[in-house]
Amino acid sequence: MGPGSPAFWGRLRQMSTLAWFACASLVVWLWLLLGQGFFWRTDQRLPRPRDRRDGPHARVGREEWPGVVVVVPARDEAGVLPLSLPSLLAQDYPGRAEVILVDDGSTDGTGRLAEALAARRGGLPLTVASPGEPGPGWTGKLWALRHGMALARARGPEFLLLTDADIAHAPDSLRRLVSAALDDDRDLVSQMARLRTASPWERLVVPAFVYFFAQLYPFRWINAARPRATAAAGGCVLLRTETAVAAGVPDAIRSAVIDDVSLARAVRAAGGRIWLGLAEGVDSVRPYTGLGELWRMVTRSAYAQLRYRPSLLLGTVVGLALVYLVPPVALVAGLVAGDAAAAWAGGAAWAVMTGTYVPMLRHYRQPAWTAVLLPFTASLYLVMTVDSAVLHHRGRGGAWKGRVHPGGRTAAEGTEFTARHGE
Incomplete structure (x- = not known):
């Protein structure tokens, strides 16, 4: 059954909405794996110093x-x-x-x-x-x-x-x-x-x-x-x-x-x-x-990362949900409901997500198996980001050590947060 056959297109039309979301998440994860600068690798480290007596910046003595x-x-x-x-x-x-x-x-x-x-x-x-x-x-x-x-x-x-x-x-x-x-x-x-x-x-x-x-x-x-x-x-x-x-x-x-x-x-x-x-x-x-201290660390700057724009907040929430939450939901729901396409795509996306997280866990000397918990951690960050926006609109954004930031919106803080986090 090839891509051009009626049966193939018929099966595509029969795929559930959840299966389509899971496939979209899998495509995103494959792109992140190969097309986002190999962000998941942890090999960018300071090189060992060269001999300061050689090369264009040669320095022999302490005073040099x-x-x-x-x-x-x-x-x-x-x-x-x-x-x-x-x-x-x-x-x-x-x-x-x-x-x-x-x-x-x-x-x-x-x-x-x-x-x-x-x-x-x-x-x-x-x-x-x-x-x-x-x-x-x-x-x-x-x-x-x-x-x-x-x-x-x-x-x-x-x-x-x-x-x-x-x-x-x-x-x-x-x-x-x-x-x-x-x-x-x-x-x-x-x-x-x-x-x-x-x-x-x-x-x-x-x-x-x-x-x-x-x-x-x-x-x-x-x-x-x-x-x-x-x-x-x-x-x-x-x-x-x-x-x-x-x-x-x-x-x-x-x-x-x-x-x-x-x-x-x-x-x-x-x-x-x-x-x-x-x-x-x-x-x-x-x-x-405690979680509260970590929560304050993230909420202090999360909404600033989005340039204090509700549209970017909405895009980030949707993107985080698609990329990090849909895979486990699709896998579990697909297995329970007998939706093979949703289960397969969700499981594959979760596997790629888990694999990209393992190098960072090893850098932090944490067990590799905990990589499967990344969707739960991502859900915490999603709620923290929303809370950061709520705090900002209540006049308490950027609070740190007894000070509340006045809420500047500098161009230098603008990032492609939604595009990078939610694609």
Whole structure:
């Protein structure tokens, strides 16, 4: 029975609506598997440093490595600072380096704790500064970065390392970042820190968070000679100082909620070359022990990712349902109802979905079998995204650590979220 035979077309006309949706989902998954920059692969990692005595960027002695200033915005981070700041102060970097921690209006003694840790642990020089309350139109983190970057530029470094207060770095982290920037002539080198996966909710939600990010912004597309996507991971960004000045950051992105992607776009617009990959030896120590904490992390920026547009929200909800929820529903309903076409297409789509998720689970050292739970996790993200929109319209969007973002709608935050997530 060939495609041109009447019997073939008759069977197609007899397919249920659920079977058609399942087939559509399968087609989408086959396209995602092969046509979305191999987003599911986890091989975009920093290369091992080359010998600095060779090549066009040869650096022989300690004094010939570029100067770096590490800028750490921190607001009420006393709980994680003892696990993160000592790792920065202990960096084994051959050149001149120092750390500036910007205490962004903390009420828990973050600044005093940082100074005490530096006095007790030693290592790189530490400066603690305070910028005061954010200026009009500024998000708190970017206001703190503005203050810290201005102090850093006065030291004349070639590079700035922008890293969050909850990020712990292996001793060679800074050396590897700088080597990668020099070896491949990159203006921005960013690593997606390995988030904590200690609690059951962290193990369920966190790997999917990174998986969805990579699906939106395939790392291979970002790192290509002719890039097709632009993004960075805000927890760990090495940036050339002259490129930051040319791009006008952070002033140019002062109201961005999704500041890392906005930063990368500003750098790209200024002609900068960008690299983004998964981290080894760069880990978030922030605990998200309950679902509520993870929920707030996602809802803070999900609607901003959709440019605060209801039409994109609707498209995203429909797309997520088609891509992630239809396959298991079609498989189960098809088996129960005896709908072979729905069961086959739904099962095949679910199998492809599961297979693409396994590499990320392995990166996070989680059991491969948990990949079958991705539809459930995706349903959580769907509800989180809707809740993010509800919070925005109630005037509580972007809330984080006691501050509510004013709700700017910057062009830099616009993404192809629906097209990438829902096709």
